[in-house]
Amino acid sequence: MSTLPPTLPDFPRTLPPPAPPYNHSHGHGSAVLHSVLAGVLVFVLFIVLAIAYRKISRKRTVPADLKSPPPQPQKQLQQFSYKVLRRATSAFAASNRLGQGGFGSVYKGVLPSGTEIAVKLMNGSGSLQGEREFHNELSLSTRINSACGTHSRQVISVLGFSSHQNRHRRKKMLIVYEYMQNGSLQDALLYRKCPELMDWKIRFKIILDVAKGIDYLHFSCNPPIVHCDIKPSNVLLDCNFNAKVADFGLARVLGLDENEIIETFLECGEEEGDLETEIADDNNTDVEKKGNTGDCREENRSVAEETESVMTRDVVVNVDPVSPESCRVTVVDLEASPSEYLERTSVSDQISVDSSNRRFLGKKKSGGGGGGGGSGRDWWWKQDNWGGESGRVKDYVMEWIGSEIKKERPKKDWLTTTDPFSSEQEASSANVPQKKQKKKSETEKKNRKPREWWKEEFCDELSNKKKKKRRGSNTGEMWWQRDEEFVPQKRKSKSSSKSSIDWWLDGLSGEFRHRRRNSQERPSGEIPKSGGISSTPSMRGTVCYIAPEKCDGGQLSEKSDVYSYGVLLLVLVSGRRPLQVTASPMSEFERANLISWARQLARNGKLLDLVDPNIHSLDQEQAMLCITTALLCLHRSPVKRPTMREIVGMLSGEAGPPHLPFEFSPSPPTNFPFKSRRKPR
Numbered sequence: 001m002s003t004l005p006p007t008l009p010d011f012p013r014t015l016p017p018p019a020p021p022y023n024h025s026h027g028h029g030s031a032v033l034h035s036v037l038a039g040v041l042v043f044v045l046f047i048v049l050a051i052a053y054r055k056i057s058r059k060r061t062v063p064a065d066l067k068s069p070p071p072q073p074q075k076q077l078q079q080f081s082y083k084v085l086r087r088a089t090s091a092f093a094a095s096n097r098l099g100q101g102g103f104g105s106v107y108k109g110v111l112p113s114g115t116e117i118a119v120k121l122m123n124g125s126g127s128l129q130g131e132r133e134f135h136n137e138l139s140l141s142t143r144i145n146s147a148c149g150t151h152s153r154q155v156i157s158v159l160g161f162s163s164h165q166n167r168h169r170r171k172k173m174l175i176v177y178e179y180m181q182n183g184s185l186q187d188a189l190l191y192r193k194c195p196e197l198m199d200w201k202i203r204f205k206i207i208l209d210v211a212k213g214i215d216y217l218h219f220s221c222n223p224p225i226v227h228c229d230i231k232p233s234n235v236l237l238d239c240n241f242n243a244k245v246a247d248f249g250l251a252r253v254l255g256l257d258e259n260e261i262i263e264t265f266l267e268c269g270e271e272e273g274d275l276e277t278e279i280a281d282d283n284n285t286d287v288e289k290k291g292n293t294g295d296c297r298e299e300n301r302s303v304a305e306e307t308e309s310v311m312t313r314d315v316v317v318n319v320d321p322v323s324p325e326s327c328r329v330t331v332v333d334l335e336a337s338p339s340e341y342l343e344r345t346s347v348s349d350q351i352s353v354d355s356s357n358r359r360f361l362g363k364k365k366s367g368g369g370g371g372g373g374g375s376g377r378d379w380w381w382k383q384d385n386w387g388g389e390s391g392r393v394k395d396y397v398m399e400w401i402g403s404e405i406k407k408e409r410p411k412k413d414w415l416t417t418t419d420p421f422s423s424e425q426e427a428s429s430a431n432v433p434q435k436k437q438k439k440k441s442e443t444e445k446k447n448r449k450p451r452e453w454w455k456e457e458f459c460d461e462l463s464n465k466k467k468k469k470r471r472g473s474n475t476g477e478m479w480w481q482r483d484e485e486f487v488p489q490k491r492k493s494k495s496s497s498k499s500s501i502d503w504w505l506d507g508l509s510g511e512f513r514h515r516r517r518n519s520q521e522r523p524s525g526e527i528p529k530s531g532g533i534s535s536t537p538s539m540r541g542t543v544c545y546i547a548p549e550k551c552d553g554g555q556l557s558e559k560s561d562v563y564s565y566g567v568l569l570l571v572l573v574s575g576r577r578p579l580q581v582t583a584s585p586m587s588e589f590e591r592a593n594l595i596s597w598a599r600q601l602a603r604n605g606k607l608l609d610l611v612d613p614n615i616h617s618l619d620q621e622q623a624m625l626c627i628t629t630a631l632l633c634l635h636r637s638p639v640k641r642p643t644m645r646e647i648v649g650m651l652s653g654e655a656g657p658p659h660l661p662f663e664f665s666p667s668p669p670t671n672f673p674f675k676s677r678r679k680p681r
């Protein structure tokens, strides 16, 4: 019997739908798509990162041609802490004060290592110009330390700096220099009258040292550095009277913009003030307010000043950067009210000029003047131009001469003796009522402001003399009128309209007014920009020492230092200031302007009359050499001045002696009146 297996329920035979046949090409495509997408993403990310990286790295690395100047101050100069410098100078004690400049005081200090230093404390609060000078000086010093190769023995060494800001955000900027035991040449020669400087050998060495120092800046530094403010107070003397050129606050690197030089220094780190330093700040302010009471050098100076017949006082110079022709000088005495100051005006040979910020600075050299005044010469002042009480250079000199002569008038009325009207007055003096009248008018006359009486008496006298001269009478002619005769014919005819005082002022580096010169007279024949606008952003220098072309919109060049060096040479040989009236007689008045006097002596063949009578062991040949070189340096045209290298050659005897400029040769023109000093090779 067969049993059939039970039939399985008839399940619907539904098979799952067949899996879609595997599409090989589709799967491959999406994988490719994914990988492409990922690739694009990576690529984009890479691009973004690359751009970001480039941006960041561009910020960090400035192209080499835009970097200027390469040396960073922090790397080159030591950054001292304010505390260290404060301790070194006994909290800037008055007894340690060495002197005062335009933007602050200089103090003597001793570092813990025993090194003697001089610390210039620049009070930067509110003075942008002070800050700029600070950075400029640091920058230039770094450059001199690094870029100019071996440091010159004739240029001051800057050891370091400190920039400190206290809680009240008052900025103190300090520069540390090597200490120069004999201070500035100005002090040593003109105030202290150091006996050592009466030795010709030492004077001549200083002359040579300064020339070498400037030569180093012009020829060993690349690009050359123009000091822009060569004057006796910027020449410092060490214990052996070796001279060094100092103060680079106004110096410039040829071809570099001032801002480029300074920029790197603006990022200098500033120390945060702590309580101790702030207390010191307060003390310091007191010290500065009290002034210098214990410095024996200051005492010497004031004694010297009392004995001097001419009091000196600094003035403020305003040079408009837009129109340099409006070069103005203002005589300021802070102790006098603006209306008073004219009465107390005196001579100045130390005027710092800077127009970049229209800030003006000056420092008083002595009290006195027309009637008392301050004690001690040190003060500093900075402020914006205050209008009203200013005048042109000519006005200033006229005022100054006026005040000088006024002082002398009670003794000798030398001006009125040549006055054609004075004799008439004297003739009528027998008449008593007229006498009273005369007395009254004389008191009125005496009470006039210098400007007024100068104009009335002196200028009237000049015009009378001129009238006389035109009529054929040459008697009583004044020397500055004769000066015109020595001007080359071409110039003379051009400038016939100039007043006589203009020629006098010309000798005072006062060619401020010779604005339109022909292009050949300018260095490299460059043509002045229209409107007389200076190609340099600011004009800087010291009146009497500043080269005429600098006030004339001329381009900055090494030759302006050469001019200033020429004035310094004359000051060193003669032992006097460039502008000085020492007594009332006419003969002394003629000597008031050192440059004009030197030129006049050269024409008369009496160069040696210029030599300081206090000098001993004089080498006449060297003295003649110095004065002749000075006259060459003082040439009106910068291109005709010798270079500092040539000057060093002439003075050291390595080059042939200079020839007296033709216009100064006593007729017939002769060669230089001494033997060749050329060293045998």
Ligand SMILES: Nc1ncnc2c1ncn2[C@@H]1O[C@H](COP(=O)(O)OP(=O)(O)OP(=O)(O)O)[C@@H](O)[C@H]1O
Pocket: 098, 099, 100, 101, 102, 103, 104, 105, 106, 118, 120, 177, 178, 179, 180, 181, 183, 184, 187, 233, 234, 236, 246, 247, 352
């Ligand atoms: N390194 C130094 N060693 C000794 N004395 C110094 C030193 N530096 C400056 N002095 C003294 O301090 C005085 C002031 O110097 P500073 O350079 O501040 O001003 P200045 O050159 O006289 O005037 P200005 O700032 O208007 O050019 C100098 O005249 C000098 O007597």
